[in-house]
Amino acid sequence: MLPVRKGTTKRCCYGVCKSDTRYKSFKTNTYYFINFPKPCLEYRKKRIKLSSKLHIKACAKCAKCELWVKKCGRGDRGFRSIDDVTKDTYICSLHFLGESGPTEQNPDPLSHQEFQDIDKSINKVRYK
Numbered sequence: 745m746l747p748v749r750k751g752t753t754k755r756c757c758y759g760v761c762k763s764d765t766r767y768k769s770f771k772t773n774t775y776y777f778i779n780f781p782k783p784c785l786e787y788r789k790k791r792i793k794l795s796s797k798l799h800i801k802a803c804a805k806c807a808k809c810e811l812w813v814k815k816c817g818r819g820d821r822g823f824r825s826i827d828d829v830t831k832d833t834y835i836c837s838l839h840f841l842g843e844s845g846p847t848e849q850n851p852d853p854l855s856h857q858e859f860q861d862i863d864k865s866i867n868k869v870r871y872k
Contacts, residue, residue: 756836759817759856763836778845780833781808783826800826808852817856 754777756763763775784805786792792799800806809826816835822828837845839853846852854862 775837777834815855
């Protein structure tokens with residue numbers, strides 16, 4: 745019999761989110777993890793002929809990755825640009841409109857500011 749290989753622990757890279765596959769809320773299926781979009785292979789292999797900024801604007805994969813990084817709203821040194829995105833970079837479904845992950849109408853996560861605004865409006869309604 746082959747040994748069962750456990751996957752790595754997935755952590756959300758959004759803002760100060762603490763979602764993690766080790767926690768009980770994950771095990772009860774209240775959210776799931778989405779792979780972060782990766783930059784194009786040319787960018788990852790450092791084979792781009794343009795400057796990084798020009799390439800990111802011209803390349804759809806790199807532009808989407810850059811957008812998601814900015815929407816995460818993290819200011820720490822470990823996650824500032826698409827250079828910090830790896831195969832193990834995830835975002836949890838809680839940071840999309842409706843907290844159900846990407847949809848055709850809303851394929852990108854909410855920005856950190858949009859997420860805070862929604863949270864504030866929910867709390868206002870809750871405490872009236």
